[in-house]
Amino acid sequence: MKIKCLALGLALCSLYTSYSQEPNAPEFGKGLFNLMGKDSTWSAKIAVRMQMLSSTTWTENPNDNFTDPHFNALIRRARLKFDGFAYSPILKYKIELGLSNRDISGGSQYTSNAPRYIYDAVVMWNFYQNFELWAGQTKLPGNIERVISSGNMQLVDRSLLNRQFNIDRDMGLQIRHHFFLNKKILIREKLAISQGEGRNITTGNLGGHQYTGRLELLPFGEFTNNSEYSGGDLKREKSPKLMLAATYDFNNRAVKTRSNQGAYMVTDFGFHETNISTLFIDAMFKYNGFSFMGEYAYRDAEDPFARNLDGSLTGEVVQVGHGLNLQTGYLFNSNWEISGRYTNVELDKNITGENPENQYTLGLSKYIVGHKLKVQTDISYLSVENGMDALMYRLQLDVHF
Numbered sequence: 001m002k003i004k005c006l007a008l009g010l011a012l013c014s015l016y017t018s019y020s021q022e023p024n025a026p027e028f029g030k031g032l033f034n035l036m037g038k039d040s041t042w043s044a045k046i047a048v049r050m051q052m053l054s055s056t057t058w059t060e061n062p063n064d065n066f067t068d069p070h071f072n073a074l075i076r077r078a079r080l081k082f083d084g085f086a087y088s089p090i091l092k093y094k095i096e097l098g099l100s101n102r103d104i105s106g107g108s109q110y111t112s113n114a115p116r117y118i119y120d121a122v123v124m125w126n127f128y129q130n131f132e133l134w135a136g137q138t139k140l141p142g143n144i145e146r147v148i149s150s151g152n153m154q155l156v157d158r159s160l161l162n163r164q165f166n167i168d169r170d171m172g173l174q175i176r177h178h179f180f181l182n183k184k185i186l187i188r189e190k191l192a193i194s195q196g197e198g199r200n201i202t203t204g205n206l207g208g209h210q211y212t213g214r215l216e217l218l219p220f221g222e223f224t225n226n227s228e229y230s231g232g233d234l235k236r237e238k239s240p241k242l243m244l245a246a247t248y249d250f251n252n253r254a255v256k257t258r259s260n261q262g263a264y265m266v267t268d269f270g271f272h273e274t275n276i277s278t279l280f281i282d283a284m285f286k287y288n289g290f291s292f293m294g295e296y297a298y299r300d301a302e303d304p305f306a307r308n309l310d311g312s313l314t315g316e317v318v319q320v321g322h323g324l325n326l327q328t329g330y331l332f333n334s335n336w337e338i339s340g341r342y343t344n345v346e347l348d349k350n351i352t353g354e355n356p357e358n359q360y361t362l363g364l365s366k367y368i369v370g371h372k373l374k375v376q377t378d379i380s381y382l383s384v385e386n387g388m389d390a391l392m393y394r395l396q397l398d399v400h401f
Contacts, residue, residue, distance in 0.1 A: 029372030043084035049400040096120040134174035141190035141214035154231030161323035165297035170194035186218040208252030233286040265306040272306035289331040321347035372400040
């Protein structure tokens, strides 16, 4: 299947080239091809990216020593991307396909037992002034760390908060709008209604629908090139820039343990259904090479315990609780950046049985061509209350064409 997907991508590249004007070969990091139809009714930028990751993890033994190193090397991500406009510049599209084993994993009976190749397949219609209608599968307007592309991260990977609480992608509709209160203060509103069970689902809507709303305030004006959704201050903002935002997500009659993510809560009569609410509050600040990102997440459920018809517990529970993520960094003139992160995740132990976790991460990055060609490394210490602590070292190379 992976070979078929790659062959399809190459065939599309060939097709675009055959029926377009002379391709404009862009500079490194801005796509393999930038194509425009002969009648200027369509455009396509074709790009690929890959991340090669190596990591080593040590666990703490009863003598308070870190032993039993576990080493892993893999292609963490490999993506094929298409974006542009169709028929008119006000109708844009984006397609992103995953090619690595990690990208396509998670296939199940709910995805027709097929690999999950498709990340994004969405059209974006600027139908009136500052309004856009999005339709398809793409990221929901959730926490800022999740919406930031995995290719634009400040550290090797996202935090424990994101792993536990993010609402990732889903299939549905989104309305987006922005306006200025004055010459500087920018307000953005984002609303979404989606299927509520994640990406690449083929079994339809097994529970209710998911409703997401996000409000963003930029009191000092716009960031350079929308860099609020990019890790670090690679644009070296000449004046302070700040974004304050909040997202509320309500998944009606959800059937998975983390809203539209996690495991399905299967019972002997079908699925356990419960209303799940998730709240995110986040901020991004950048100025002259310094950056700070903060996130708070909270999740609750009306009935977190999945039960069979006779009332017995199935073992699946909604992952309710809260988390805090604080991340900062400074970019030197040499394009070396030092960064740090503190993450706290506290799930409700009475429900989940999980102990609180605190993780401390120190990172170092060398940006050769911004986020398009970079080497990143970090070391993390994970402290688990009444559990086994762990130490992790990672090294990653990012290449984007």
